Amino acid sequence: MREWRFVLSKKWLGYLGVAVAFALICVILSHWQWDRRTENLTELNRLNANYNAKPVEVTSILPSLTSYTANDEYRPVKVTGTYLADKFFLARDRSYNGFPGFEVLVPLKTASGDVFIVDRGWVATGNTHDYPDSIPAPPTGTVTVTARLAASEPQISGRTDVPNSNEVAVIGLKDLQSKLQLPTYTGAYGQLVRESPSVAKLPFLAQKPTIDYGLNLSYAIQWVMFAVAAFGFLIYVIRREYDLRYSDEEDQQWLDEMRAYKKAKRGPDDKEIEDELLDKAGYEKSRPGEQVGTGR
Incomplete structure (x- = not known):
């Protein structure tokens, strides 16, 4: 976990503060849109009650x-x-x-x-x-x-x-x-x-008024999504920073492990077998206490 300690620096804490402030603004705007929807629903209910x-x-x-x-x-x-x-x-x-x-x-x-x-x-x-x-x-x-x-x-x-x-x-x-x-x-x-009494022909009578409140609900949901997106973007940026810092070491380790795995799977090739035999022969010649015969 030591690799992640960079997020505790002033730079990243500042970014966190910006994300929190943005999210709070989004929440306030979402709440305002919700209140507007409630007001419109109240007005609609009053209108319907009066109209009927x-x-x-x-x-x-x-x-x-x-x-x-x-x-x-x-x-x-x-x-x-x-x-x-x-x-x-x-x-x-x-x-x-x-x-x-x-x-x-x-x-x-x-x-x-x-x-x-x-x-x-x-x-x-x-x-x-x-x-x-x-x-x-x-x-x-x-x-x-x-x-x-x-x-x-x-x-x-x-x-x-x-x-x-x-x-x-x-x-x-x-x-x-x-x-x-x-x-x-x-x-x-x-x-x-x-x-x-009525007459045979009338002008076109007034239509029932309508109150459109659907967009307020959509806007309220959108502002909440923006707040969540702010933290999602912050997490993405932190991950990118981590990759820039440590991805080379992790990639090299992964490459070494893959080479070792492939080598173990396919077995030694001819050159590796020859090198192994030469190394073994050289080792036996140099063992201590061994003398070369004179033929006598």
């Missing part, structure tokens, strides 16, 4: 015109009133399955005189002009609307409403209230689910 909840009267969730919290997003509510069909708005630059179009926003006036903005769905941009070719009309008279709550959108710098038009850049409820000059719910509006 039983509809309730709008006043039970929005007791005032400005009431709304993020926890109420996509909660289904019921609102009864009369559509102000001639005062509808179009939120432009909206896509549906990759196609450009508009969201149709129609004010619904309740019996109390308050207005609840209903997003009745999406319509496509016209074939020959930047405006819908047709917009399905809402039902007339008293109607009960079931809609899922959505928050008022913030204003976007550089995007403005089209002058002298019903086209708006964002679904900003305070802006719509100022255009209507009526008491309007400004905390949230509703994405249409169904109407009673």
Whole structure:
């Protein structure tokens, strides 16, 4: 084991410290990705619970015109009133399955005189002009609307409403209230689910939102693998250093052992036998006490 003592030098201890620091960073990042996945799962569970909840009267969730919290997003509510069909708005630059179009926003006036903005769905941009070719009309008279709550959108710098038009850049409820000059719910509006009575044709209704959390799990696993790889690479480098230090001696020893093995396996050749006989003859001639005969 003395050959491995070089790993206790300052150089290699420094490399170990770098590997440990890198691994700790990877573990922290992996934990962060795991936390993000947990947050997304929590958000997904909340979204599903709200989305599939039983509809309730709008006043039970929005007791005032400005009431709304993020926890109420996509909660289904019921609102009864009369559509102000001639005062509808179009939120432009909206896509549906990759196609450009508009969201149709129609004010619904309740019996109390308050207005609840209903997003009745999406319509496509016209074939020959930047405006819908047709917009399905809402039902007339008293109607009960079931809609899922959505928050008022913030204003976007550089995007403005089209002058002298019903086209708006964002679904900003305070802006719509100022255009209507009526008491309007400004905390949230509703994405249409169904109407009673119904009409034969509707715009394309809002699709259920999705939350992608699969990559967070993959990233968490990847960071753990990077941490393990750091120590694997350190072991590889240490082994390379060991080979550079001691591989020549080990190779020479292995070659000597292989030569001896091959020699023992094949037996002595003619030259080795001759050398052995000559050595033996020379030894016998030089044995002490032996005299050469004189012939007498």
